[in-house]
Amino acid sequence: MEKIKEILNYTFTFSEHVSINIKELLIVVLVLFVASFLLTILRRLITRKIPLQDKAKFVSIFSYTKWFLYVVILLTTLHNMGVNVNAIFAASAALLVGIGLALQTLFQDIISGVFILVDQSVHVGDIIELEGKVGRVEEIKLRTTRAVTIDNKVLVIPNHLYLTNSLYNWTANGIETRENVTVGVAYGSDVQLVKKLLLQAASNHPAVLQEPEPTVLFTNFGDSSLDFKLVFTLNNSFEASMPKSDIRFEIDRLFRENNITIPFPQRDVHLYQQ
Numbered sequence: 001m002e003k004i005k006e007i008l009n010y011t012f013t014f015s016e017h018v019s020i021n022i023k024e025l026l027i028v029v030l031v032l033f034v035a036s037f038l039l040t041i042l043r044r045l046i047t048r049k050i051p052l053q054d055k056a057k058f059v060s061i062f063s064y065t066k067w068f069l070y071v072v073i074l075l076t077t078l079h080n081m082g083v084n085v086n087a088i089f090a091a092s093a094a095l096l097v098g099i100g101l102a103l104q105t106l107f108q109d110i111i112s113g114v115f116i117l118v119d120q121s122v123h124v125g126d127i128i129e130l131e132g133k134v135g136r137v138e139e140i141k142l143r144t145t146r147a148v149t150i151d152n153k154v155l156v157i158p159n160h161l162y163l164t165n166s167l168y169n170w171t172a173n174g175i176e177t178r179e180n181v182t183v184g185v186a187y188g189s190d191v192q193l194v195k196k197l198l199l200q201a202a203s204n205h206p207a208v209l210q211e212p213e214p215t216v217l218f219t220n221f222g223d224s225s226l227d228f229k230l231v232f233t234l235n236n237s238f239e240a241s242m243p244k245s246d247i248r249f250e251i252d253r254l255f256r257e258n259n260i261t262i263p264f265p266q267r268d269v270h271l272y273q274q
Contacts, residue, residue, distance in 0.1 A: 031073060036066075039069065109159045115162075121162075122169060125171070126172065127169075127237060128168065134150070136148050143158070144158055150238060175237070176235050178233055179231075179244060180231045181244055181248055182227065183228055183251060184224070184228070184263065185228070185261065186226075186260075191218065195228070197251070197255065205243055205250070207235075207243040207246075209235060214233075215231045224263050230251075
């Protein structure tokens with residue numbers, strides 16, 4: 001028994017003001033184990049009736065909160081056992097400052113991730129555009145968001161970019177989006193025929209929705225052409241590039257069959273003889 005007491009009272013001295021014995025270490029481990037058990041029960045009680053998707057978000061937030069609580073519990077337990085916690089902070093102040101500076105961006109990512117998960121501005125499956133890059137969101141974590149582009153490349157987006165850049169969520173109002181194709185025709189062309197052919201090109205494509213109907217806008221009298229915009233609706237904007245390409249091919253075919261010319265830029269040069 002005396003041997004056990006001697007082992008339990010063996011003290012680790014780190015400095016003049018910081019020391020801890022084995023018995024205190026065992027108490028800290030026991031407190032952390034009990035805290036972990038209670039937090040696990042609490043998490044299960046809270047998430048019992050939460051939908052599966054929201055449950056995954058809560059678990060991600062809870063996991064980081066749990067580590068913060070561990071630190072608080074650890075410091076509180078050490079303080080109650082008589083360990084000089086202030087001395088620990090003083091001894092490690094320079095190290096903590098260095099770690100804080102190094103982890104500044106990490107903390108920004110985590111805080112941004114919490115905002116995203118709580119306000120639900122972005123969901124899995126949304127199509128987003130950030131800094132000119134477009135991708136479908138596959139996974140949202142506290143530090144990063146994983147998205148896949150149309151050519152199957154993976155975008156790993158640090159979450160702090162959501163706070164410092166403008167984010168375009170293509171599908172926030174639903175998966176249907178309005179797309180457009182622009183084209184110019186030569187001056188003197190029959191504009192009503194042009195309108196008819198543009199609507200035909202859009203209506204014949206299987207990916208274009210008939211409600212709302214495609215429309216044609218006469219946008220400008222350009223320098224070398226009469227400019228039109230064909231507007232239509234797709235239900236899969238993530239793959240809009242292929243339908244838009246098909247429609248351009250069809251427009252070119254219809255224009256050739258009906259003798260509608262797509263002009264190239266022209267300039268009139270006037271020579272004056274002195």
